[in-house]
Amino acid sequence: MLRNDLLLRALKNEEVTRPPVWMMRQAGRYLPEYQELRKKYDFFTRVQTPELACAITLQPVDIIGVDAAILFSDILVIPQAMGMTVLMEEGRGPLLPETILGTKDIERLETEVESKLQYVFNAISLIKKELNDRVPLIGFAGAPFTLLCYMVEGKGSKGFEKAKAFCVSQPDLAHRLLSKITKATISYLKAQATAGTDVIQVFDSWSGLLSPDDFDQFAGKYLIEIAEALAPVVPVILFPKGSNYALGALSANPAVSGIGIDWGIRAEEARSVTKGRVALQGNFDPTHLFKPVSDIRNEVHKMIDSFGARSYIANLGHGILPNVPVEHARAFVDAVKEYKA
Amino acid sequence: MLRNDLLLRALKNEEVTRPPVWMMRQAGRYLPEYQELRKKYDFFTRVQTPELACAITLQPVDIIGVDAAILFSDILVIPQAMGMTVLMEEGRGPLLPETILGTKDIERLETEVESKLQYVFNAISLIKKELNDRVPLIGFAGAPFTLLCYMVEGKGSKGFEKAKAFCVSQPDLAHRLLSKITKATISYLKAQATAGTDVIQVFDSWSGLLSPDDFDQFAGKYLIEIAEALAPVVPVILFPKGSNYALGALSANPAVSGIGIDWGIRAEEARSVTKGRVALQGNFDPTHLFKPVSDIRNEVHKMIDSFGARSYIANLGHGILPNVPVEHARAFVDAVKEYKA
Numbered sequence: 001m002l003r004n005d006l007l008l009r010a011l012k013n014e015e016v017t018r019p020p021v022w023m024m025r026q027a028g029r030y031l032p033e034y035q036e037l038r039k040k041y042d043f044f045t046r047v048q049t050p051e052l053a054c055a056i057t058l059q060p061v062d063i064i065g066v067d068a069a070i071l072f073s074d075i076l077v078i079p080q081a082m083g084m085t086v087l088m089e090e091g092r093g094p095l096l097p098e099t100i101l102g103t104k105d106i107e108r109l110e111t112e113v114e115s116k117l118q119y120v121f122n123a124i125s126l127i128k129k130e131l132n133d134r135v136p137l138i139g140f141a142g143a144p145f146t147l148l149c150y151m152v153e154g155k156g157s158k159g160f161e162k163a164k165a166f167c168v169s170q171p172d173l174a175h176r177l178l179s180k181i182t183k184a185t186i187s188y189l190k191a192q193a194t195a196g197t198d199v200i201q202v203f204d205s206w207s208g209l210l211s212p213d214d215f216d217q218f219a220g221k222y223l224i225e226i227a228e229a230l231a232p233v234v235p236v237i238l239f240p241k242g243s244n245y246a247l248g249a250l251s252a253n254p255a256v257s258g259i260g261i262d263w264g265i266r267a268e269e270a271r272s273v274t275k276g277r278v279a280l281q282g283n284f285d286p287t288h289l290f291k292p293v294s295d296i297r298n299e300v301h302k303m304i305d306s307f308g309a310r311s312y313i314a315n316l317g318h319g320i321l322p323n324v325p326v327e328h329a330r331a332f333v334d335a336v337k338e339y340k341a
Numbered sequence: 342m343l344r345n346d347l348l349l350r351a352l353k354n355e356e357v358t359r360p361p362v363w364m365m366r367q368a369g370r371y372l373p374e375y376q377e378l379r380k381k382y383d384f385f386t387r388v389q390t391p392e393l394a395c396a397i398t399l400q401p402v403d404i405i406g407v408d409a410a411i412l413f414s415d416i417l418v419i420p421q422a423m424g425m426t427v428l429m430e431e432g433r434g435p436l437l438p439e440t441i442l443g444t445k446d447i448e449r450l451e452t453e454v455e456s457k458l459q460y461v462f463n464a465i466s467l468i469k470k471e472l473n474d475r476v477p478l479i480g481f482a483g484a485p486f487t488l489l490c491y492m493v494e495g496k497g498s499k500g501f502e503k504a505k506a507f508c509v510s511q512p513d514l515a516h517r518l519l520s521k522i523t524k525a526t527i528s529y530l531k532a533q534a535t536a537g538t539d540v541i542q543v544f545d546s547w548s549g550l551l552s553p554d555d556f557d558q559f560a561g562k563y564l565i566e567i568a569e570a571l572a573p574v575v576p577v578i579l580f581p582k583g584s585n586y587a588l589g590a591l592s593a594n595p596a597v598s599g600i601g602i603d604w605g606i607r608a609e610e611a612r613s614v615t616k617g618r619v620a621l622q623g624n625f626d627p628t629h630l631f632k633p634v635s636d637i638r639n640e641v642h643k644m645i646d647s648f649g650a651r652s653y654i655a656n657l658g659h660g661i662l663p664n665v666p667v668e669h670a671r672a673f674v675d676a677v678k679e680y681k682a
């Protein structure tokens with residue numbers, strides 16, 4: 001039995017004394033303890049060595065006192081396990097030198113990825129043991145559309161125009177690729193749950209680049225497929241960043257327990273379109289962590305007031321920035337913990 | 342008297358036989374005729390030589406047959422005229438080596454920019470002469486928040502986190518900077534109108550990175566200030582890209598004649614929140630120009646049906662991509678021209 005089950009209670013719309021809090025990309029980046037490990041081991045060594053992934057996953061629980069751990073890993077382990085080369089240069093983002101161009105590249109991709117991702121499941125087992133039921137563990141994967149972006153574009157991009165043009169000009173090919181990614185992702189996430197994750201979050205970091213119609217076709221469909229496959233096993237949080245137009249439809253699906261939102265929508269509006277059907281997670285603008293600590297505290301309290309304490313998970317609207325002072329991150333977490341309705 | 346006044350009629354909510362069409366960044370990029378000039382003259386030579394700016398501005402009118410010309414220039418001529426160094430490396434985006442860090446940098450900025458921008462007004466006079474009343478000429482400027490982004494960040498960025506952190510952690514300083522940019526921009530745009538532009542568009546390319554509250558404070562306030570100063574002289578289109586949460590409030594101000602929208606919002610929703618108070622401009626996803634020509638035609642017709650032919654300006658939701666085939670750009674324009682309600 002988890003001693004701190006605030007996150008699970010929020011996802012089940014149960015009563016809570018205060019909302020749970022965690023921070024996207026909390027494992028790493030802004031923590032000096034993480035930077036130490038970063039100097040010693042390269043990115044994929046940190047990801048693929050269960051002891052390192054475990055240590056990094058636990059750092060924010062021990063140092064900042066968040067209400068949930070999130071697995072330290074990367075969304076690109078799926079393209080990698082499907083057979084693509086993924087290079088990660090420190091501070092420069094990912095590079096996939098052989099991009100998906102046509103049918104043959106898609107045929108070649110494997111969907112039986114579990115054996116290659118055993119290191120993730122080993123990390124999860126180790127983390128669960130070390131957590132010792134203090135807080136729940138969140139597992140995650142990248143959403144199919146977001147993974148397609150990297151697999152087609154080959155690297156990070158402001159607008160992922162090449163990937164979007166691929167989808168709209170060759171939709172059959174795009175759907176074949178998205179289906180294969182979805183299949184691999186579902187078996188990966190199920191295996192994560194079997195290994196011990198208590199909640200799953202699916203990151204659609206680039207879905208906001210799509211129009212509402214394209215979202216339905218190339219992103220939403222696959223998010224729902226994943227949620228429906230996972231919901232019988234573990235609560236699912238979807239995070240379609242920037243796709244605030246999709247909140248109504250996604251929240252109407254009973255397989256979705258929570259939806260992450262960025263700062264582009266007011267709490268009242270997000271509550272109104274989701275009609276209390278899901279827990280909402282977010283949506284503090286990460287740049288606001290550069291404000292003075294007293295301002296952060298006030299803003300966090302205002303944010304919880306706006307969302308309401310129930311069915312709400314306090315979080316940032318996207319990843320924490322690497323140069324945020326640790327004391328400011330802690331102020332964010334402390335402000336949630338001291339919240340009184 | 343303009344022989345083609347469709348754009349002006351759309352902005353005045355007058356009856357039209359069909360909507361006007363132009364394309365953002367139509368002057369340049371995807372046209373081989375522009376690429377020829379690009380090989381011979383560097384970026385600021387093209388911008389600062391009235392004959393070249395005129396030739397580039399007229400190309401899409403002559404080649405593609407759009408219903409409005411837009412001045413070939415750049416939003417960064419304002420920071421440059423205010424005293425900052427702006428470098429433009431072909432294909433690599435802008436670089437401002439000395440960024441705004443504090444009070445002294447802001448104090449140093451000049452707001453009397455007209456004498457330095459005489460080349461723009463000369464280009465406008467020349468363009469008007471060459472256009473010879475065929476179609477209206479759109480002048481433009483970058484919005485204060487978007488210019489602040491470059492002036493503080495020093496270069497393009499996915500999230501402009503440094504610029505946003507500057508705003509939220511030092512709001513007094515940010516407002517001082519935004520006020521100076523606004524002052525310079527208003528006198529610049531008034532001088533553009535005096536020189537002959539028929540319509541003004543203000544590009545807030547990065548306002549969508551702001552939360553609704555931050556938008557009101559750091560972007561919307563200054564957009565409205567500019568619109569109110571210009572409206573007595575010339576119709577104003579605001580384009581706060583990605584800030585669809587702001588459509589309702591901006592459209593309520595009588596100084597705003599039109600609002601540009603990106604593809605992140607459905608036509609019906611945009612019409613509903615703006616309540617017929619402004620013309621809407623957009624919102625074709627530029628990556629859809631990679632679809633087959635027949636699909637482009639169908640989608641354009643569907644788009645006009647959704648917005649309605651009146652009080653509507655057919656356009657892309659952001660800039661045309663450089664590698665779009667000219668025939669696809671032409672198909673977009675032709676599809677609007679052949680539209681029958």
